[in-house]
Amino acid sequence: MNTLSYGLLSAISIESCSGYDLIERMKLFWKADHSQIYPILGKLESQGYVRHESVKQVNKPDKKVYFVTDSGIEVLKKWMAEPTSEPVIRDEFALKMHSISMFDEEQTIALLKERRALYEQRLADLEARNERLRLKREAYGEDDSGIPTQFLGPFFLLEREILNAKTELKWCDWALEHLGTR
Amino acid sequence: MNTLSYGLLSAISIESCSGYDLIERMKLFWKADHSQIYPILGKLESQGYVRHESVKQVNKPDKKVYFVTDSGIEVLKKWMAEPTSEPVIRDEFALKMHSISMFDEEQTIALLKERRALYEQRLADLEARNERLRLKREAYGEDDSGIPTQFLGPFFLLEREILNAKTELKWCDWALEHLGTR
DNA sequence: TCGTGCATGTAAGCTGTTACATGATTCC
DNA sequence: GGAATCATGTAACAGCTTACATGCACGA
Numbered sequence: 001m002n003t004l005s006y007g008l009l010s011a012i013s014i015e016s017c018s019g020y021d022l023i024e025r026m027k028l029f030w031k032a033d034h035s036q037i038y039p040i041l042g043k044l045e046s047q048g049y050v051r052h053e054s055v056k057q058v059n060k061p062d063k064k065v066y067f068v069t070d071s072g073i074e075v076l077k078k079w080m081a082e083p084t085s086e087p088v089i090r091d092e093f094a095l096k097m098h099s100i101s102m103f104d105e106e107q108t109i110a111l112l113k114e115r116r117a118l119y120e121q122r123l124a125d126l127e128a129r130n131e132r133l134r135l136k137r138e139a140y141g142e143d144d145s146g147i148p149t150q151f152l153g154p155f156f157l158l159e160r161e162i163l164n165a166k167t168e169l170k171w172c173d174w175a176l177e178h179l180g181t182r
Numbered sequence: 183m184n185t186l187s188y189g190l191l192s193a194i195s196i197e198s199c200s201g202y203d204l205i206e207r208m209k210l211f212w213k214a215d216h217s218q219i220y221p222i223l224g225k226l227e228s229q230g231y232v233r234h235e236s237v238k239q240v241n242k243p244d245k246k247v248y249f250v251t252d253s254g255i256e257v258l259k260k261w262m263a264e265p266t267s268e269p270v271i272r273d274e275f276a277l278k279m280h281s282i283s284m285f286d287e288e289q290t291i292a293l294l295k296e297r298r299a300l301y302e303q304r305l306a307d308l309e310a311r312n313e314r315l316r317l318k319r320e321a322y323g324e325d326d327s328g329i330p331t332q333f334l335g336p337f338f339l340l341e342r343e344i345l346n347a348k349t350e351l352k353w354c355d356w357a358l359e360h361l362g363t364r
Numbered sequence: 365t366c367g368t369g370c371a372t373g374t375a376a377g378c379t380g381t382t383a384c385a386t387g388a389t390t391c392c
Numbered sequence: 393g394g395a396a397t398c399a400t401g402t403a404a405c406a407g408c409t410t411a412c413a414t415g416c417a418c419g420a
Binding site for chain 2 (some may be wrong): 005007013014029030073077079081085088091092096097098099100102103114118149150163168170175176
Binding site (some may be wrong): 213218242243337 | 408417
């Protein structure tokens, strides 16, 4: 059981889903390819932490919908009580930004504008996710606070990613402005 | 030549330094252990992109100070013109936050407070780095805009990390407040 | 004397990426 | 007719982590 295994278990525990769905869901906080996810799902199943049902779809291939078992929930709870490792960031943009003194100013501006576009796209994706979550929330029925319990985590995390994306955009604008006034 | 190799080259190009120094410098945007850095420095040297001088120190072990060669600068410039890959984030905290519905509220609060403490520490580190950079800037002499060219990248990036840390702290407070009012 | 910081290095093993594979449907 | 989306899987390789290894100086 590595961190990704727990992460997949954690995601499935909120709402049963397929491996394909997990790729999309994980994307926000843990980069993982399908070639990593499918084998782990197999292992989780052989360990008895998840099970799956094959679901037929119209005009789409069948999918395996995974759900967490009682023993899966047990290991999830144990993991959550253990120390949490620090976030790992690997950002090639930052490495390039580091030595902009090697660039022409035009190239630096291009690098920053590309970054800006990336985060604008990301923000749009996040807002779309937020809307989907709102609809799901309504479908499941709201509790006192307006958020059904199992969607509280995703709600908090989406808000966080939106704040982060907005901060990144602000920083891009600040940097571009700073270059302009040099 | 992988991304980290270019990253090290990029960092050395701003200011010659040892492998040990690079560990500290890289930390902000690209997690890398010394066991990864030292062998790469050897490869960069055998390829002729960097060279080193052994420097004796008082009450400290000798160190190898690396500097970039002309051919190193050439490959750096080529890399900078190539497409930039998207940032990779792997954050165990987010995976746990995802399924807080499995937690007691107390555990969730503890998780958030731990995160808050981490980023408060990080912000303090960043402010300290900022002060060190300011002193270095003065030592090297300032240009028209107040930032010597080679430190413009680090200056921009530090500002970005400070904004990010402050945003994370704001989010932690918001989440804790939200839990309190449920 | 024990831990921490400075400073460099190697090796084994686990994790993650890229490429190979298949196949239906939908949109341009 | 070709590209994109949905959906799942395997294999080879590259990258990263953990552990092993050394040694001096300094403070508690």
